Amino acid sequence: MRAGRRGIERLNIVEKILARASGEKEVSPGQIIDAKVDKAMMHDLTGPRVIDSFREIGVKRVWDPERIIVVFDHDVPPSTIKAAELQKKVRNFVREQGIKYFYDIGRGGVCHVVMLEKGHVKPGELIVGADSHTVTYGALGAFATGVGATDMAAVLATGSIWLRVPETLKFEVSGKLQKRVYAKDLILHIIGMIGAEGANYKAMLFSGQTIRDLGIDGRATICNMSIEAGAKVGIIEPDEKTIKYVKERTGEPITPIRSDEDAEFTKVYEIDASRLEPQVAIPPSVDNVKPVSEVGGIEIQQGFIGTCTNGRLDDLRAAAEILKGRRVKDGVRLVIIPGSQEVYDHALKEGLIEIFIKAGAIVCGPGCGPCIGISRGVLADDEVCISSANRNFVGRMGSPKSKVYLASPATVAASAIKGKITDPREVD
Amino acid sequence: MRVEGKAVVYGDNIDTDVIIPGRYLVLQEPSELAKHAMEGVDPNFPQKAREGVIIVAGRNFGCGSSREEAPVALKHANTKCVIAESFARIFYRNAINIGLPILEASLRDKVSEGDLLSVDLVSGIIENKTRGIKIQAKPLPPLAIEIISAGGLTRYVRKKLGLE
Known part of the structure; x- marks a missing residue:
């Protein structure tokens, strides 16, 4: 206080x-x-x-x-x-x-x-x-x-x-993230911990060596x-x-502008990120978060990589690392949307787009894509999508009877090649 | 300011995507938006609301997107007031700005679907006429009352700028 x-x-x-x-x-x-x-x-x-x-x-x-x-x-x-x-x-x-x-x-x-x-x-x-x-x-x-x-x-x-x-709530995060565990997994974990209303009207300050x-x-x-x-x-x-x-x-x-020394916070959370697994948010709420090991095996019809959450160059690189030399499983479509013209350009020059195309993914021009549920990958009744976006609400990406699981681009890529929700660490 | 209507009851975390799905956001006309209000959780809501309703909900009502179409759709579907245990902050501002009355109160076990409610928006007193009980809601902050009294944020800003 x-x-x-x-x-x-x-x-x-x-x-x-x-x-x-x-x-x-x-x-x-x-x-x-x-x-x-x-x-x-x-x-x-x-x-x-x-x-x-x-x-x-x-x-x-x-x-x-x-x-x-x-x-x-x-x-x-x-x-x-x-x-x-x-x-x-x-x-x-x-x-x-x-x-x-x-x-x-x-x-x-x-x-x-x-x-x-x-x-x-x-x-x-x-x-x-x-x-x-x-x-x-x-x-x-x-x-x-x-x-x-x-x-x-x-x-x-x-x-x-x-x-x-x-x-202001302060999140002091320490510990090195494991291989194929990313910022996305960390923030999903934090949201799961404090809940969908855990920071309502408040500021979240993220600090510590991991950040x-x-x-x-x-x-x-x-x-x-x-x-x-x-x-x-x-x-x-x-x-x-x-x-x-x-x-x-x-x-x-x-x-x-930086915080003064001895600045005060309403609450401080200390988080050890070193043992964090890849995380998945289960529909229909973003705070329903579980480690991928507890969600694995759920069949998917679509994967989506992109958006303001995970459509940047590092995200596409993480996906490419998994998709390189592999194929998206038959019966699954993988939609990849670079976050901007600049990201698209870099991804082309680095050969990432070629990796995606050869894997059987469809690459669309920069924009929000299906995240907002308007076009370029909306879902039919009973379809399941694993997405690198930020919301898994009822009807968010199309039919109110579809389901959206949220995860990192790497987890989405691994799931797309296996046809079911998959731990990216299981793919060499 | 007093509003009256039958209660329609929902749970926690009613997000803006179920209040008005993204695919309808190109419909700019409030009456068109109203036809799809609450479609994600209750496709019958527009019929239920025809005579005027008061939405009673749990925590974090209106979480998610900043779409102002969410309170607009509810208002034009004939929602007289939304009473929730708490509101997501952007929805809270949007509702006040466009003139959809909202109040914070916990009505769990005090209101059932269909109960007739009468609400005094200034004092925050909610009367459940079906059960004959009164509940005090958290009063709106002074600035919110100022904006609502001006007739919404656009009028409030017009006054501040000396345009009316």
């Missing part, structure tokens, strides 16, 4: 970012602040409603066209006339308002992959996105959170947002799924890897 009035030197990273963004000397959990937003992001699916609400507010111009990023990813290329019309509407708005950063089809990819790799996220920033997985940007030490369309419209109109300062050892791709996976425990933000303190990654992508000045 927190004791009385605290000195300014004892704030954690979340509180320090919010204090900066709201112009306060210090803030504490529970306090409602009016904060200035550094960046705002929306995509093709949330954009149209944001625009309607923006018109309703009645402001003529957005607050700052250079701080708004629009990415098309949810239904690309559009699968219906209706979707094409909505995308046209967003495109027109981008033009009308002179929005500087617009990633149309073929120019970007999954918004949360693009935001990091194109240098739109810097440590210490406050970023809001009209998408729940905006929490991904905490991987670079930003306070980033998802909002609905009307909240986003208010941000476009005013450049500010009211926020309740969250309590520091992860690359930015793995860190993105961890922060991305913090929303599945209800978190307002998932965040990692910026280190030399963060600074290097950001400097390679933007020439803008960087002013990282």
Whole structure:
């Protein structure tokens, strides 16, 4: 528990970012602040409603066209006339308002992959996105959170947002991950441990040697799924890897914010990752997590590798390591979607795409794919999919009678070649 | 502000994908969205809600995506109020922003499907008229009441900017 009035030197990273963004000397959990937003992001699916609400507010111009990023990813290329019309509407708005950063089809990819790799996220920033997985940007030490369309419209109109300062849960992770155990397995394990509501309204700070050892791709996976425990933000303190990654992508000045020494946290969890097995989240909830050894043998009809959770280069490499020289089992389709044009390009150059094609997988252009249940791999009644995405809710990927299991790209790849949920460590 | 309706009862972790599946998000019209409200768990919900209902649910109502279509679909299906033990944070904000009344209260064992409920949104007092009992919900925070009283977030921002 927190004791009385605290000195300014004892704030954690979340509180320090919010204090900066709201112009306060210090803030504490529970306090409602009016904060200035550094960046705002929306995509093709949330954009149209944001625009309607923006018109309703009645402001003529957005607050700052250079701080708004629009990415098309949810239904690309559009699968219906209706979707094409909505995308046209967003495109027109981008033009009308002179929005500087617009990633149309073929120019970007999954918004949360693009935001990091194109240098739109810097440590210490406050970023809001009209998408729940905006929490991904905490991987670079930003306070980033998802909002609905009307909240986003208010941000476009005013450049500010009211926020309740969250309590912060700290996850101190130590121990070296075993071979073929990844960031995905770690975050699934954590969500299983605290539950789907375990961090509701709260911030999750991930720290410790295991987290520091992860690359930015793995860190993105961890922060991305913090929303599945209800978190307002998932965040990692910026280190030399963060600074290097950001400097390679933007020439803008960087002013990282880190927790003060002796910063306080509502609760600290200590986790030993050294004995962690590959994990699987069993439908229909993300917190129903078991080690793969307890789930093995369940037959699948589809595997899916991609998304804002696991569609980055390290993810495709992990899948390729298993798929190389092997074939996806007859009766199973494996859908692989690189997270962005950049990821796709690197994967081509490294020969990963060739490995996937020779294995009998179908590779689609960057976007959200079947994760959102709109196109490119939706499921029929009674079908089972193992997916590297983030949600296994009823009907998430198609028929309400289908089932989605969540796992790492390696576990998905191993399962696709065996035709049933398989421990990737069983494949040499 | 008082609302009344028959209770429709659901469990914990009602996510936004069951409230309004992703494939319907291209339907922008609230009345079209309303036809698919709660389809993932209760395809009959739009019929049940026709005369006006109050949803009673467990923990973490509205978890998952940021889609504002979730509260919009419920509101336009004629949901008068959602009472849950707790709400996922984005749904909570969205509901207030678009004017779907919500309250936090635990009604386990105090409300059954079909009970007639009457809710005072300001005081947070919930009356189960079928059973003749009253339950106090957690009052909404002052800012939420301010936004609701303004008629939603767009009107609230218009006022703040001096546009009305």
